[in-house]
Amino acid sequence: MKRVAIRTQDFQLAYRLIKKFKDLKIPHIQLGHNQNVPKNVFCWFGSFEEVQCSNDKRGIACNANNVSNTINKTLNRLFAGPDVKVLNFGVDTGPRPGLAWFADNRFIGCMQLEYVDEVANKISQIIGHISPKYPNKSLVRVGNGPRTISNRIVNSCLNYGFDVELVDENNTSSGSRHDHVSSAKSIGSKSGVSISNRLKVSPTRGEVREIQRISRLLSEGKTTIPSKLAASVAIGNLSLIEAVNLHSQ
Numbered sequence: 516m517k518r519v520a521i522r523t524q525d526f527q528l529a530y531r532l533i534k535k536f537k538d539l540k541i542p543h544i545q546l547g548h549n550q551n552v553p554k555n556v557f558c559w560f561g562s563f564e565e566v567q568c569s570n571d572k573r574g575i576a577c578n579a580n581n582v583s584n585t586i587n588k589t590l591n592r593l594f595a596g597p598d599v600k601v602l603n604f605g606v607d608t609g610p611r612p613g614l615a616w617f618a619d620n621r622f623i624g625c626m627q628l629e630y631v632d633e634v635a636n637k638i639s640q641i642i643g644h645i646s647p648k649y650p651n652k653s654l655v656r657v658g659n660g661p662r663t664i665s666n667r668i669v670n671s672c673l674n675y676g677f678d679v680e681l682v683d684e685n686n687t688s689s690g691s692r693h694d695h696v697s698s699a700k701s702i703g704s705k706s707g708v709s710i711s712n713r714l715k716v717s718p719t720r721g722e723v724r725e726i727q728r729i730s731r732l733l734s735e736g737k738t739t740i741p742s743k744l745a746a747s748v749a750i751g752n753l754s755l756i757e758a759v760n761l762h763s764q
Contacts, residue, residue, distance in 0.1 A: 606658060607660065608660035613628075614699050
C-alpha cells in the first residue's frame with residue numbers, strides 16, 4: 516500500500532489524522548511543517564492554509580472536524596486510480612453488514628456498517644468518491660446469508676440501478692465467524708447469480724423470534740415486542756428501538 520504523510524502545525528488535526536491512519540492500517544509518516552515531502556509519498560495532509568501556501572500538488576487540505584470523510588474520499592480516489600472501468604462490491608449480510616470494494620478487480624477498501632439499510636447509500640457514496648462520473652459498470656455481490664436481510668440489500672441496490680449478483684456465502688469466512696469484513700472481501704471476489712428483479716422479503720419464524728429475543732435484551736428484560744412488530748423490524752419498516760418504544764407506550 517502506498518505511503519501518505521502528515522505535515523501540519525495543527526496538533527489536533529495531526530492527532531486525528533494519525534489515529535485514522537492507524538485504524539485503517541495505512542502506512543504513514545509525520546513531517547515537520549517546513550520539511551520537504553519525500554518523493555515516495557503518495558500524498559500529504561495538512562490544514563487548508565498549509566496546503567494553499569504549498570506548491571506541492573500532492574497536498575490534501577482538511578480540518579480536525581472532517582478528517583474521516585476527507586481521508587475516505589481521497590484514498591478511495593487515489594488508490595483506485597483514474598479511468599476505472601468496473602467497480603465491484605462484496606456485501607456480507609447480517610444486522611451489521613460487511614462491505615468491501617474493488618476497482619477493476621483491485622482491492623481498495625472495506626468497512627463494517629451499523630445498519631442494513633445504509634448499504635446501498637454507502638456504495639453510492641464510494642462510487643462518487645472514486646469517480647465523479649460513474650464507471651462503465653458498478654456490480655454489487657451480495658452474500659446469500661439471512662434471507663430477509665440479503666433480499667432487502669438486493670432490492671435496495673436494484674433501486675439504485677446497480678448490477679447485482681447473489682453469491683453463495685459458503686467458504687467465504689476466514690477466521691472468526693463474526694469477521695464480516697473479511698467475508699465481504701471473499702464475496703466480492705466470487706461470481707454469483709445475476710438478479711434483475713426485486714426479491715420477496717418475508718421473514719421466517721426464526722428471524723422473528725431472534726428479533727424478539729434481542730428486543731428483550733435491548734429493554735433489559737422489561738418487554739418483548741409482539742411478532743407483528745418484530746416482522747416489521749425484519750423487513751425494514753421499523754428500527755428495533757422504534758418497535759420497542761411503540762410496544763412500551
